[in-house]
Amino acid sequence: MEQLQWLAVVRHGQSTGNVTAQDAETAGIEEIDIPERDADVPLSDLGREQAKAVGAVLAEASPQVAVVSPYLRARQTAELALAGLDVPMVVDERLRDRELGVLDLLTAYGVQRRLPGEAARRARHGKFYYRPPGGESWADVLLRLRALLRELREDHPGGRVVLVAHEAVVFLVRYLAEGLSEAELMEIAHGTTVANCSISSWRREDGELRPERFNSVDHLHAEGTAPTRQEDVDDEPVR
Structure with missing residues (x-):
């Protein structure tokens, strides 16, 4: 089967939820006050400008x-980034964010206070395999991504594909594209925040997808749309 020639993944622009979550974490409160359901959280004004820079x-x-x-937030990012380009956009639910179940809208402090048993279970199992009640582990998200990427290879042999999604998806696409182990992925993910509207990409050389860029924000600095403080927090409030 012919493989993709080029694959990229863009994290969505800064969302209103990113800003609220960062403020809640900084303030040391237990719950993140986001009125919308996760699927309906929009881009902030800065996020819209970041998307245009992509x-x-x-x-x-x-x-x-x-x-x-x-x-x-991902659809808005794609629409703004693709404006004026002759690139079709396909929405696929397998690229949705990781579902957090009972941990949804809780800060790291909130989980420790309200669900100490879950905090301990997560510490034991690790980020890759820990599945919160009603939610997903990173391994669960990988099942979705494996199926999606297999279909993309079949539908676009030798093609050039860009994904627009969420932080966990960026890490896990790298895991699949580069054939990483759990330990290698966790070493990369530890202490790393995938920036809003960063671009990660891989290009096929000698029959293999090879890294081209990871978490690149050069285009944001060029357009003056990089955040001035750490607002591009992980979509997952619980580290």
């Missing part, structure tokens, strides 16, 4: 198709 990179890369998470 457009210049995509115009140069010339992807054949953009596959996008159904969550509003």
Whole structure:
């Protein structure tokens, strides 16, 4: 089977939920006050400008198709980044964010206070395999991504594809593209925040997808849309 020639993944722009979650973590409160359900959280004003800045990179890369998470912040990012480009956009629910179940809307402090048993269970199992009640582990998200990438290879042989999704998806696409082990992925993820509207990409050389860039925000600095403080927090409030 012919493989993809080029694969990229863009994390959505800064969302209103990112800002609220960071403020809650900084303030040391237990719960994040986000009125919308996770799927309906929109981009902030800065996030919209960041998404527009991605457009210049995509115009140069010339992807054949953009596959996008159904969550509003990702769809808005893709629409702004692809404006004026002749690139079809396909929404696929397998790119949705990791579901947090009972941990949803809790800060790290909130989980320790309200669900200490879950905090201990997560510490024991680790981020890769820990599944909160009603939620997903990173391994669960990988099942979705494996199926999606297999279909993309079949539907776009030798193609150029960009995904627009969420932080966990960026890490896990790297895991799949580079054939990493759990330990290698966790070493990369430890202490790393995938920046809003960062771009990670891989190009096929000698029959293998090889890293081209990871968590790159050069385009944001060029357009003056990089955040001035650490607002691009992990979509998962619980580290």
